[in-house]
Amino acid sequence: MGFWLLIIVAFVCFGGLLLVRAVWGRNGVFVLGIGGVVGSNVYHIGDYPIIEGNFVWGIDSIIYTLFLVCVMVLAMDKHEKSAYVLMYSGIGSILFNAMLQFFASWGSSGIETGVIYGLISNALSAFATFLAVYLVLKLPKILKNKHWNDYFIMILCIVLASIINSLIYYGGIALVEGGFDANFGWTLLSSYLGKALALTFAIIMWALAKLIDKKRNINNKEIEDAQT
Numbered sequence: 001m002g003f004w005l006l007i008i009v010a011f012v013c014f015g016g017l018l019l020v021r022a023v024w025g026r027n028g029v030f031v032l033g034i035g036g037v038v039g040s041n042v043y044h045i046g047d048y049p050i051i052e053g054n055f056v057w058g059i060d061s062i063i064y065t066l067f068l069v070c071v072m073v074l075a076m077d078k079h080e081k082s083a084y085v086l087m088y089s090g091i092g093s094i095l096f097n098a099m100l101q102f103f104a105s106w107g108s109s110g111i112e113t114g115v116i117y118g119l120i121s122n123a124l125s126a127f128a129t130f131l132a133v134y135l136v137l138k139l140p141k142i143l144k145n146k147h148w149n150d151y152f153i154m155i156l157c158i159v160l161a162s163i164i165n166s167l168i169y170y171g172g173i174a175l176v177e178g179g180f181d182a183n184f185g186w187t188l189l190s191s192y193l194g195k196a197l198a199l200t201f202a203i204i205m206w207a208l209a210k211l212i213d214k215k216r217n218i219n220n221k222e223i224e225d226a227q228t
Contacts, residue, residue, distance in 0.1 A: 002052035006194050009059050013066045014201040017073070022212050026079050030086055033070030037090035038097055040064035041125050045187060056187045061194030064165075068158050069202040071133055073209075075140040075157075076150060087133045091126045098122030120176055128168035132161040150210075151203055158202070162195055 013036070020028025045058025067090060074083035098119055105115040136157045143153045170188070174180050181187075 002050040002055065002057045003193075003197075005050060006057055006059065006062055006197055009062045010198050010201040013062060014069070014198070014205040017066065017070065018205045018208055018212075021073065021209055026074060026077070026082050029070050029073055030082065030089075033067050033074075033086045034090055034093055036063040036065075036067035036070065037129065038093045040067065041094050041097065041122055045191065046121075054183075054186045055190045055193075056183065057190050057194060059194075061191045062198045065158065065162070065195050065198035065202065067129075068133070068161050069154075069198075069205075071137065072140065072154050072157050073206070075137060076144075076154060076206075080137075080141065083137055087130070087137065091130050094122055094126040094129065098126075117176070121173065124169050124172040124176075128165045128172070131168055132165035135164060136161045151206065154206060155199065155203065158199055162192075166191075 013032075017029065017032055020032055024031075040060040040063045043058075043063070044060040045056060048058060048060075050057040050059075071083050071086050074080070074086060101122070102115060102119045105112075105118065109115065139157050139160075140153050143156075144150075166188070170180075170184075
């Protein structure tokens with residue numbers, strides 16, 4: 001059921017993104033993006049693993065990709081300032097949530113290793129997210145000016161951001177813990193298979209979004225023609 005559950009989560013997330021972009025525009029994209037980046041630090045593979053044989057799935061691979069897609073959708077829709085606002089807001093939300101989690105855990109179980117580890121993990125996630133998104137966010141505009149295909153731009157940016165984020169986050173965790181655990185390879189493979197699934201749904205969502213935009217433009221033109 002593990003991988004099928006990821007498919008269901010991906011369908012809900014990117015179906016929801018398609019809907020909110022069509023109905024509420026950038027504000028709807030912003031809400032889902034914040035939910036994705038905060039949720040990925042709460043419902044992560046460490047606390048909520050879905051074990052299926054050697055694979056260790058986690059819905060964080062889907063919802064973190066959702067955040068990256070939301071950032072790229074804003075950038076591709078020529079809302080670059082909003083994309084940066086989403087990035088900074090997402091980072092701030094991670095850190096604020098980490099602080100709340102720290103105090104809640106402290107009050108519940110005292111200052112334990114796990115409590116400190118959670119705070120460090122969230123701080124690393126925020127830092128990795130900042131670098132990953134900041135380094136790729138200017139690419140859509142540059143590549144669009146070079147007339148690159150929109151789908152290829154989105155795929156390239158999300159893949160690059162995912163790799164940068166993983167290198168910084170997992171590298172930082174390894175330094176803190178003194179190395180990788182025995183099942184790290186399978187965990188990383190599972191994570192990237194989940195991200196590949198999410199990216200597939202993201203491209204389908206983007207194709208449908210462009211069809212909706214085209215239909216709206218045709219309808220608006222017909223209305224304008226009828227009024228003249």
